[in-house]
Amino acid sequence: MASSAAPRVAARRRTRATKREYDDTCCEECGSGEFGSELLLCDHCDRGFHLFCLRPILPSVPVGSWFCHSCSSSSSKNINKTTIPRFPLVQTKIIDFFRIQRSSQSVCQADIHQKKRRRARSLALTSKKKRRLLPFTPSEDPARRLEQMASLATALTTTGADFSNDLTYIHGMAPKSANRPAYEKGGMQVLSKEDTEALNLCKTMMKKGECPPLMVVFDPLEGFTVEADKCIKDMTIITEYVGDVDYLKSRENDDGDSIMTLISAANASKSLVICPDKRSNIARFINGINNHTPEGRKKQNLKCVRFDVDGEARVLLVANRDISKGERLYYDYNAYENEYPTEHFV
Structure with a gap:
């Protein structure tokens, strides 16, 4: 696991935002902005979540798009x-x-x-x-x-x-x-x-x-x-x-x-x-x-x-x-x- 002194980067590749935009991102679960290399960003709301704070814990960054629980749940609720x-x-x-x-x-x-x-x-x-x-x-x-x-x-x-x-x-x-x-x-x-x-x-x-x-x-x-x-x-x-x-x-x-x-x-x-x-x-x-x-x-x-x-x-x-x-x-x-x-x- 990365130390808190590690440079803050988004765990997912981003094409529409710069690294600077994630400097203030904190984990929605624990509230900490540390362990930046472990911070996973939702592809819909851009909120951050530590891999180790998710339940179940994610061992690595998922392949393809990833959505937090709120966004993935809301997709089923958007049914007309x-x-x-x-x-x-x-x-x-x-x-x-x-x-x-x-x-x-x-x-x-x-x-x-x-x-x-x-x-x-x-x-x-x-x-x-x-x-x-x-x-x-x-x-x-x-x-x-x-x-x-x-x-x-x-x-x-x-x-x-x-x-x-x-x-x-x-x-x-x-x-x-x-x-x-x-x-x-x-x-x-x-x-x-x-x-x-x-x-x-x-x-x-x-x-x-x-x-x-x-x-x-x-x-x-x-x-x-x-x-x-x-x-x-x-x-x-x-x-x-x-x-x-x-x-x-x-x-x-x-x-x-x-x-x-x-x-x-x-x-x-x-x-x-x-x-x-x-x-x-x-x-x-x-x-x-x-x-x-x-x-x-x-x-x-x-x-x-x-x-x-x-x-x-x-x-x-x-x-x-x-x-x-x-x-x-x-x-x-x-x-x-x-x-x-x-x-x-x-």
Whole structure:
């Protein structure tokens, strides 16, 4: 790393500005103007960031254009709402998009809801000793569920992503064998049998076309975001965070704004992240809070928790209080790690 006495130069080549213009540039994260050779400039706003102050840390200057988190995030928010191609509200198209089991159409919905109610009660009975996770309760109106799924299909189609409700392991990235919770620094909590059953029930309901009671909406400031479409109880499983699994070391130069930690290993080379840019579910559109302000923390109504589920690390988003209908969902992107800056979050 360069010393503070090193001449101040921009880490990126510039064609429209002179070196003198960067003499007063300071890092937006630490406020220091030292280590000039490590100061990376955004190609849009010209603000400076030390390579070692970014999260994830950048080992070197990226090849090609580089944009700070605020500018890269704003690009997705500049979508004109009137130009978003709405996914057609056609049952057959939605069934194909989400690969819903067609045989489920003959299943009596009343029987399914009765089974879910019995399951929910059995979970609640054990809450005196330990709070159990609850499976989500879908909206009862099938037409409303189609609208909810269509809103998610619209967001995925607009952002160029395919729907997936599972972690995916792609050739050339991290293999499934690398997802070992034992690598987690300090250990990873194991999801109990009861909570695993609740998670599996959520997965089963999704396969039958019974989705969480959530609506993806477009906001000019926040971009795509998620609202509760009915009241949701505290400790309800909202969704699993899914996408392609990769090594963190392979994503240190990635400009994706939704990469999620899967394993934070004692050996950094074994750390894994979830990348939802190509394959994802509704978790991709749930926004993080600015946890540096009291107002931001008040928004939080979900918690992000990593669990060992049958020997595989998984990330769940769970309600951490009762959520009202129409309330937008927010979680602390850092979970309990506090590794990433969130000042730029709305």
